[in-house]
Amino acid sequence: MAVRKLLFRTEDGAPFIGDVIEYQDEFWLVPEWLEGPTKGTLCPARIICLSGLPTENPARPFEADWALKGPLHTDILYGRRLSQKPRVIPRPDVFLRVDTDFHRWKEIQSWQTGRPLLPLPNKGLR
Numbered sequence: 491m492a493v494r495k496l497l498f499r500t501e502d503g504a505p506f507i508g509d510v511i512e513y514q515d516e517f518w519l520v521p522e523w524l525e526g527p528t529k530g531t532l533c534p535a536r537i538i539c540l541s542g543l544p545t546e547n548p549a550r551p552f553e554a555d556w557a558l559k560g561p562l563h564t565d566i567l568y569g570r571r572l573s574q575k576p577r578v579i580p581r582p583d584v585f586l587r588v589d590t591d592f593h594r595w596k597e598i599q600s601w602q603t604g605r606p607l608l609p610l611p612n613k614g615l616r
Contacts, residue, residue, distance in 0.1 A: 491511060491512065491586055491591050492512075492591065493509050493510065493511060493586070493591055493592050494509070494510040494511075494517070494555040494556075495507050495508070495509065495510065495553065495554040495555050495556075496508050496509075496510045496519055496540070496545075496554055496555065496556050496557070496558065497548040497552045497554040497556070497557040497558070498519070498557070498558040498561070498562050499558070499561045499562070500561055500562060500563070500564050500567070501561045501562075501563055501564065503561070505552070507552065507553070507554055508520065508521055509523070510540065510555070510556070511534070511537070511584065511586070513537060513582060513584055516539055516540070516541045517539075517540045517541070518534075518537035518538060518539055518540060518579075519537065519538040519540060519562075520534040520536075520537055521535075521536065521538065521567045521568075521569075522534070522535035522536065522569070523535065526585045526586070527585065528585075530587055530588050530589055531585045531586060531587055531588065532585070532586050532588060533581070533582075533584055533585050533586070534581070534582055534584055535569060535580070535581065536569050536578055536579060536580045536581065536582075537578070537579050537582050537584070538562070538566060538567075538573075538576050538577070538578050539576050539577040539578075539579075540556075540558075540576070541576075541577075542575070542576070543558055543559075543560065543576055544558070544559040544560065545557060545558055545559065546559055562576075566578060
């Protein structure tokens with residue numbers, strides 16, 4: 491499974507780049523990764539469905555596959571609020587291998603610095 495990138499903004503206008511995966515034939519933003527059940531795997535803490543959310547091509551200097559036109563609320567990103575629009579699934583049954591599924595992330599890690607995109611209370615974004 492390839493991990494793609496999404497440029498999005500929170501309600502205060504701050505820009506972030508997040509991981510996007512394909513799950514059940516739709517694209518989902520992964521705002522937080524947790525250690526997976528086996529060494530070298532990660533699983534999403536929650537996923538946010540991008541279907542129905544307007545996207546556009548990202549402006550430079552951002553290296554992303556898509557950009558959201560509207561903001562995402564931090565309560566949804568942090569997992570403090572579940573939502574039906576956009577749909578949020580907590581702890582989906584998805585496991586990715588760090589050594590193969592995140593190859594593109596490693597290529598752009600230098601400009602992203604590998605730090606969490608949001609100061610999340612758990613492991614943060616990877």
